[in-house]
């Protein structure tokens with residue numbers, strides 16, 4: 001498990017099957033000589049609301065409203081490469097070329113890569129990408145909490161329909177014992 005790559009983010013609020021596949025992806029990138037550091041994992045509804053407020057006031061980067069980001073359910077990570085490992089801390093390398101291995105390996109594993117919608121650092125679980133996809137999860141989480149969302153996903157990924165629609169991710173999960 002590439003713990004160093006995930007040292008900056010809390011993993012307890014990340015959906016475990018997603019975290020397990022993300023570890024694999026980052027290990028494969030590492031083996032190719034591309035070292036990625038996770039900079040964001042799970043984000044609470046309160047944290048998301050604050051980011052959205054800052055965005056709307058022109059004080060922060062683009063952010064989705066609370067409940068409409070896959071990060072709110074532990075279904076996404078943001079990654080970047082350190083552009084200068086000689087300097088202390090993380091010096092993000094924002095060049096498009098710095099996300100090549102991340103894009104290739106995440107998609108090869110059946111995850112969704114944000115580079116397909118102008119968000120190259122972002123890697124996430126499939127099917128819950130935009131506001132329309134995420135609205136039912138927000139309703140469920142509001143009523144019953146994030147654990148209920150994960151139970152729904154557990155049920156979903158065990159169905160033959162889901163496995164047929166997500167063959168690469170289903171194969172990764174089977175190999176990892178999920």
Ligand SMILES: [Zn+2]
Nearest residue numbers: 076077078122
């Ligand atoms: Zn993200």
